[in-house]
Every structure is written in structure tokens, then in C-alpha cells.
Amino acid sequence: MFGFNKQDIRLALNLFKMNVRDRYLGSSLGSFWAIANPLFMLALYTFVFGFVFKVRLPGADTTLGYVTWLIIGYGPWIATTEAIMASTTSVVGAAGVVKNMAFKTELLPISAAFVGLISLGVSLVFLLILMTIAGNAPDWHIVWLPLIVALQFFLIVSLGLWLSAINVFMRDLSIALPNMLTIIMFATPIFYPIESMPPLAKELSSANPFYLIADAYRSVLLHNTTPSLAGMSYIILLSLIIIYFGLAAFRRAKGYFDSAL
Amino acid sequence: MDSRITLHEVSKIFPVGGMSGQELFSTAAQTASTGDKIAVARVSLTIQHGERLGIIGRNGAGKSTLLHMIAGLSSPTSGSIEINGKVTSVMTLGVGLRDDLSGRENIYVDGEIQGKTRHEVEQVINQIIAFADLGEFIDFPVRTYSTGMKGRLAFSMISHIDPEILIIDEALSVGDATFSAKATTRIKEICARGKIVIIVSHGMQSVKDICNRCLWMENGHVVMDGSPEAVTKAYIDSVRAADEAQLMEKFRNFIGVRSMQDGWAVKQVEIFNGEPGEQRFLLEAGQPTRLEVRAVTPVGETDSGVHVRITRLDDLLIFDECFPAEAFRLCDQSIGLEIEMTPLVLGSAIYRLDVSLEAGATVCAESSSIFEVFAFNPPRGGKPMLLYPITALAIPTDSLDEVR
Secondary structure, three states, rough: OOOOHHHHHHHHHHHHHHHHHHHHHHHOOOHHHHHHHHHHHHHHHHHHHHHOOOOOOOOOOOOHHHHHHHHHHHHHHHHHHHHHHHHHHHHOOOOHHHHHHHOOOHHHEEEEEEEEOHHHHHHHHHHHHHHHHHHOOOOOHHHHHHHHHHHHHHHHHHHHHHHHHHHHHHHHHHHHHHHHHHHHHHHOOOOOHHOOOOOHHHHHHHHHHOOOOOOOHHHHHOOOOOOOHHHHHHHHHHHHHHHHHHHHHHHHHHHHHHHHH | OOOEEEEEEEEEOOOOOOOOOOOHHHOOOOOOOOOOEEEEEEEEEEEEEOOOEEEEEEOOOHHHHHHHHOOOOOOOOOOEEEEOOOOHHHEOOOOOOOOOOOOHHHHHHHHHOOOOOHHHHHHHHHHHHHHHOOOHHHHEEEOOHHHHHHHHHHHHHOOOOOOEEEEEEEEOOOOOHHHHHHHHHHHHHHHHHHHHEEEEEEOOOHHHHHHOEEEEEEEEEEEEEEEEHHHHHHHHHHHHHHHHHHHHHHHHHOOOEEOOOOOOEEEEEEEEOOOOEEOOEEEEEOOOEEEEEEEOOOOOOOOOOEEEEEEOOOOOOEEEEEHHHHHHHOOEEEEEOOOEEEEOOOEEEEEEEEEEEEEEOOEEEEEEEEEEEEOOOOOOOOOOOOOOOOEEEEEEEEOOOOOO
């Protein structure tokens, strides 16, 4: 598929293992940070929006209601941010290997993106515990969850292929990217309901794949409904287009990596 | 199936301003615009099964660029490369070493990068550890290793590859003398197993030892393609000639001939070196060397002398002797003398040769020139073993050529 064979999949798995090890097991507290980092971010935003600004959702006026709603949207977003950043810097970060070993370099941004699975897992487990304690555990609709995760990472991988290749030639990208992601985060209805947006922004948000992903998570986990099939089809189509051209561009550019690294 | 590599009109061009990212978008083939660096220019080449090719040339000749393209690390700007067989390339040692992991863990990581399973690594890990011979250090973090130990570990990791087509860049000898010898032997073994071997090296000896075909590259072009003996010899000769020209250029201001008084002139100063003697400015130490001086002085000047001085460029006076001119008179005004140094005992350095004609204490004419001595095996360490200053015997020129 996409010009990859069994050997490549094994290499991608090895690279993923190495990424996880480098990221979490290299520091002395190791896996502690894997859990602590997303929880810390969740706690911070919960405190600011839930207790300082006292944001309430229309309909549900408890703080806990808002906090659960926030975490369902924001937890996956943390994973997206981490995955996109890891993916973008993957080729430059592995310069030594890229310049010395002939292999499918496409595997670098792909395997780096999946590092985001770790923090996504932590957020989701924390969330499920919280919801179970609060007495509104999700029902059977949770079976949709793996599909939503798959779509989320399909989108990330397709973006990562572009970003990692561009970053080789323009290193500025990895510096500008955190700011761009913050802008996207606040432009996406993650901290506030889409209803509080002006009409035009509301229209635009329905084409924002990151909003559609957050919305799908909320449908499945909070509202116990089937996620919007139109939204999911849109994400698949969008990702397919991005990855089709991204892969072609990456393969065209990778012959020049060794002179730009 | 026989392995085979075919290159057809392969070129690689690096844009002047570096990479801009247009590679991502444009599908059109690039062409060289003015000032672009052409690293490899239209190289066509066929490498057959069983050939062990050595590529030599100066820095920046395009050797590594060509090698990278054959290894699939970069793609040619134009032209095509066809490869039958599986390529294993070793470009730099130890890129994948992780400081925090132990030597043993690093061997597993290296296997992971190459897409091997844990089981496959386990089959060779004991051989690798035995070859590296690091003792208990194999279980210590790599950051506690010395540079030599890191090199040994890295070399051992590649020492068990079983290549079909093997590509090696630059010298691979690492570690102390014992390990280095072991490594060189292993490289030769690996090369003997490979169906096609391509190496880039600056060591002419290793090219002659390992290869059965040699390519000499210059400015992206293949200058010569043939047997290692012939090509390395041609290459060394050309490097020597170019160095000589460069040396002359650099020290031109030292070189000159002056006559201060009428009737006095140093006509010719030549140095012959080697067997048979050739006139050179770049001399090989240990070879027979002859210095020939031709000059004119007025007849009857009894107090005149030929003063020959050799000074190393750091102003160490090596040789300083004055010969009475009358003893070397050829006819009328001409004098000629030869100084033999067999063998040439000077060490590698740049020297200035001053020849002056003196009447009493007055310098009447002089000539300065520069020469360089190189040694294939320069001494290392210890105290100098030569008697200082050196002396030499001067004899009258045999031939009675008229000095013009």
C-alpha cells in the first residue's frame, strides 16, 4: 500500500519504539512524564477556563460538566500538537541516519506522528476514570472511538509528510509551528462551544478538520451518539488528498535531503 | 542473477543559494544556471559482477556525491542509475550511537534502525561483542567510552554485514594499532565476499590492496579509469605537479635573481632529485639529489667565492658553506659546481636556497629559490637523529657547457 512493504512496516515499528524510548525513557523519571505532561496541561486549562473564567456550557451549568467537555476536546488536541511537532522535526532530527543509510525516509514522519498515541491514551484513560466517577460513563457508542483515533492520526500523518519535508529546506518552520498550532487551537471550538462563534466563523468551522475531530470525540464519549458520518468522510477525503500529494512531494524531495541537512 | 550497476549520464548540481524547497513542488528536471556547483558531470559507467572499484581524487572532486547517489541516499539531478542487487552502504561510523545506552543496547538499536528483528540481532550480537573486544565496558553507557572505543564498537557493528553490493566511504581504520590491523583485515574479508565493492579512499595503498579497478575523478568528471596501479600512479604524479605549481606561486616573492655588480651573475640554479634525476622543486626525501649552480664572475678575482645556504622556512639555517670560485672555473668567466646529497637527508618542510657570489665580504650577485621536501614516512616523536649542521661535498662540473 502506498509503495510500502512488510519490511518497511517493521522498520516503522522499530522507529516508533525508538521514538517513544527517546522521548520518555531517556529522562530519569522516564515514563512519569508521559503521564504527567498531558495531565498537567489538562489541569492548567481546566483551572483557567473552569475556575478563573468560570465558563459554563449552555444547558449544563456545573463546572464538572464543562471540565469533562473541555478534556474530551483538549486531550486529543494535545496529542495532535505533539504528533505534528514530532513529525515535522523527524527528518531533520534524524539527519545522521538520513545521510548515511538508504531507507524509505517517509517512515520517519509517519512513525514520529504515532508518538502522540501515548499522550492520547493517557488523556482518554484519565477521562474515562473521571466520567465513571461522575456517573456518566459512555455507552456502547464508544466502539466508534478506534475509528476516530485512526482518522485523527491519518490526518496528522498526511500533514506530517508535508511539514517534515518542508522543514528540511526551511528550518524556520519548526520554530513558527508552535505559534501556528496555538492559533489553530484558539480558532477551533475546543475551549468554547461552537454556538458562541459568530455566524461566519461557525460556517468556516464546519470545514475545520480539527473541529470535526473534537466534535466526533464529544459525540461518542459525551453525547452517546453516532459521530457525524459526513464529517468523518470529509476528514478521510481531505487526508487522502493531502497524503497523495504529500507522499509524491516527499519522494521527489528526499533525493535532495542529504545536501540540505 | 549477476549484480550490475549502470550509470547513464549522471549529473548532480547543487544550486548556489542552497536548497529552497522548490524540489517539493516542481517536477521539471533542473538545469544548471550560471554559478551553480556541478558536483558530478555526466558520468556514465558500468560496474560488472566481481568488480571492486576504488574511487580516488582530491577533496570536492565529486567522489562522495557519486557514491551517495549509487547508495540511493540522494538522487541525480539528471541521468539514470540502474542497480541489480541489494546495496549496503557504510558512509560514516557511529552516527547512530546513543550516549545513554550501553554498548550492548546500542547494538540492538542499530539493528532496529536497519529494520532487523530482535532475533536477527541476537544471532550476531556475540560475534560483534567479541570483535569489539571491549571487555566489561560493553555493558557501560557509551558516554563513558573513549573515542577509540566508540570507533571500535561502531566498526564491529558493521563488521558482520554480508553484502551483495558494498559501498564504503573514506578510511575505516579505527582504534589502536592492533585493532586497526584487525579492522583492515576484516574490511578485506568483507570486500572479498561482496559481489560488487565500491570504495572511496585517500589511501592509495588500500585502493591497490582491495580494488581491481580504479576511477580517478576531478571536478565531477572521470579523468581516468583503469587498473589501480596505473591510475594511482597517474594521480600521484598529477597531485605532485599541481602542488609544485602552487608552491611556486605562493613563494614567488622569495624567488629572484639579482646582480649588484657588472660581470657578476648567478645564471642557473637547478635541483635534480630522484632516480633518474629530474629537475624539480618538490623533492622526495631519501632520494639522490644534486644541486647545480652556473654563474659568471670576472677572471682573476682571487678572493671570490660561491656561498650556498639552505634555510628552512622557519629560519633555521640548515646548510651554510662558501666554496672558492676559482676551484670551479669552467672557462673564461663561467664557473659551475655541483653539490651532491645522496641520499637527501632533509625532512618534510619548505626550504629556501640562496646562492650568492661574493668578493671578500661584498655580495656581488645572488639568487634565491624555494623547494619543498616531502617524505613518505616522516619520523614521529623522539629526538632528531641527524648531525647538525649537515655537510656536503662539492665537485667541479664535468661538462664544459658554455654558460649563456
